[in-house]
Amino acid sequence: MTNNNQKQKQKDTQLVGKNSTDVELGQELGIIRQEISQLSQSSISFFASYIV
Numbered sequence: 001m002t003n004n005n006q007k008q009k010q011k012d013t014q015l016v017g018k019n020s021t022d023v024e025l026g027q028e029l030g031i032i033r034q035e036i037s038q039l040s041q042s043s044i045s046f047f048a049s050y051i052v
Contacts, residue, residue: 020028
């Protein structure tokens with residue numbers, strides 16, 4: 001398991017173990033959206049390099 005995966009698992013465990021506020025959930029959602037966007041951009045760049 002990578003270091004990032006371990007950190008995310010710890011974070012997930014912490015969130016499950018407490019009552020999260022709307023603000024905390026909103027922040028997590030924002031981070032997820034940002035990571036999806038970055039992944040999308042990386043995927044586009046990756047596939048574009050094979051098309052050219």
